[in-house]
Amino acid sequence: MTIRTAFEIALLVLSLTLPLMFAALGFLKLSREWRSRRYDQLVEETRPLVMAALDAPTSIDLSGRHGAAAETIAASLLPQLRGADRDNLANLLEQGGMLPQARQGLRSRRAARRQRSAELLGAAGNRRATAGLAKMLDDRDEEVRQTAARALGRIGDPLSVPPLLVALDLKRVSAHTVSMALLRIGSAGADELTIALASDSPRVRAVAADTTGALGLIAAVPTIEDLLTDENHTTRISAVRALGRLGVPTATPTLIRRLQHELVVPSLTFDEDYARALITSLGQIGERSAIPVLEQSLMRSYRLSSAAADALSEMGARRAQHSNHESLDSEDRRTSDSVPSEMSDETRDGVASTVTQSRTPQGNNLS
Numbered sequence: 286m287t288i289r290t291a292f293e294i295a296l297l298v299l300s301l302t303l304p305l306m307f308a309a310l311g312f313l314k315l316s317r318e319w320r321s322r323r324y325d326q327l328v329e330e331t332r333p334l335v336m337a338a339l340d341a342p343t344s345i346d347l348s349g350r351h352g353a354a355a356e357t358i359a360a361s362l363l364p365q366l367r368g369a370d371r372d373n374l375a376n377l378l379e380q381g382g383m384l385p386q387a388r389q390g391l392r393s394r395r396a397a398r399r400q401r402s403a404e405l406l407g408a409a410g411n412r413r414a415t416a417g418l419a420k421m422l423d424d425r426d427e428e429v430r431q432t433a434a435r436a437l438g439r440i441g442d443p444l445s446v447p448p449l450l451v452a453l454d455l456k457r458v459s460a461h462t463v464s465m466a467l468l469r470i471g472s473a474g475a476d477e478l479t480i481a482l483a484s485d486s487p488r489v490r491a492v493a494a495d496t497t498g499a500l501g502l503i504a505a506v507p508t509i510e511d512l513l514t515d516e517n518h519t520t521r522i523s524a525v526r527a528l529g530r531l532g533v534p535t536a537t538p539t540l541i542r543r544l545q546h547e548l549v550v551p552s553l554t555f556d557e558d559y560a561r562a563l564i565t566s567l568g569q570i571g572e573r574s575a576i577p578v579l580e581q582s583l584m585r586s587y588r589l590s591s592a593a594a595d596a597l598s599e600m601g602a603r604r605a606q607h608s609n610h611e612s613l614d615s616e617d618r619r620t621s622d623s624v625p626s627e628m629s630d631e632t633r634d635g636v637a638s639t640v641t642q643s644r645t646p647q648g649n650n651l652s
Contacts, residue, residue: 332358335374359405359408375410384409391406403421406436408439419433430457441471443476472501492523494520494524494526499530506531506536525562525563544563
């Protein structure tokens with residue numbers, strides 16, 4: 286057989302198979318579209334049954350062909366429900382076998398199935414799934430790990446806190462996802478969070494500090510204060526932010542000492558982000574004893590002076606609110622009057638000028 290003959294045969298075969306391939310692709314596309322329309326129709330048929338189940342969870346059977354559609358509806362509906370409605374729907378899914386199937390689905394070989402199961406169990410607040418979801422924090426698929434962490438947060442079981450922190454330490458789950466999960470769990474996990482403040486992992490210490498501050502766990506203040514001199518930059522700043530959010534006046538002397546130290550250290554070791562966080566937290570707490578060190582900060586870099594001006598202004602605004610002072614028409618006068626009266630006239634004018642400049646867009650500065 287010559288090369289030309291072989292080439293002609295190949296062209297003939299290709300000309301015969303291409304139409305078949307295109308026909309097969311078209312059939313697959315039409316088949317997918319048909320199944321999708323059928324499933325959408327089934328979802329619409331099932332939705333009234335699911336809604337009715339909110340009032341009478343034991344009177345409706347959602348097994349059989351309605352099961353998958355009910356799972357889809359429930360997964361989207363559960364996060365929007367609260368109280369008895371959420372419990373009724375979760376009970377329906379448990380009795381109908383959907384939550385047990387979802388718990389089994391956590392062990393599926395398919396990542397999509399594991400992720401879908403985790404979403405449903407988290408939305409249902411199914412505590413029986415806590416152990417299975419905790420194991421998924423080490424799943425080989427990143428999206429599955431993130432979904433499992435979010436599900437644990439929605440369930441709110443304090444037993445989830447240790448595995449979440451381990452996953453954070455091992456960088457299996459992002460710090461943001463773990464933080465949100467811990468916030469959802471709330472004060473129920475306070476004991477574990479307080480222990481985590483002394484963790485060997487700087488990532489864990491930082492997230493624990495941020496979370497305790499956001500949750501208002503006052504009892505953790507002494508431990509958080511110890512982190513103000515932590516060797517890790519992020520942990521130090523997280524501790525400062527936490528104390529500011531907690532707003533405990535007894536933390537003011539410690540914060541003042543740290544800021545005074547930062548203002549006198551050599552420029553090579555000066556940590557501007559840390560100093561700025563200290564200034565902001567002192568403003569949030571609002572103790573008058575912080576005014577002198579905040580005045581000193583006005584003389585430093587633009588970022589520090591702006592932060593100090595904002596802190597002093599915030600302190601003054603709170604005092605003005607408590608005193609029921611009437612606001613003035615002029616912005617400059619309003620800014621100046623919002624500064625604590627203990628400040629000198631020169632410093633009051635400086636704060637007003639700094640705040641006014643910080644509110645003026647850079648592009649509007651015509652020189």
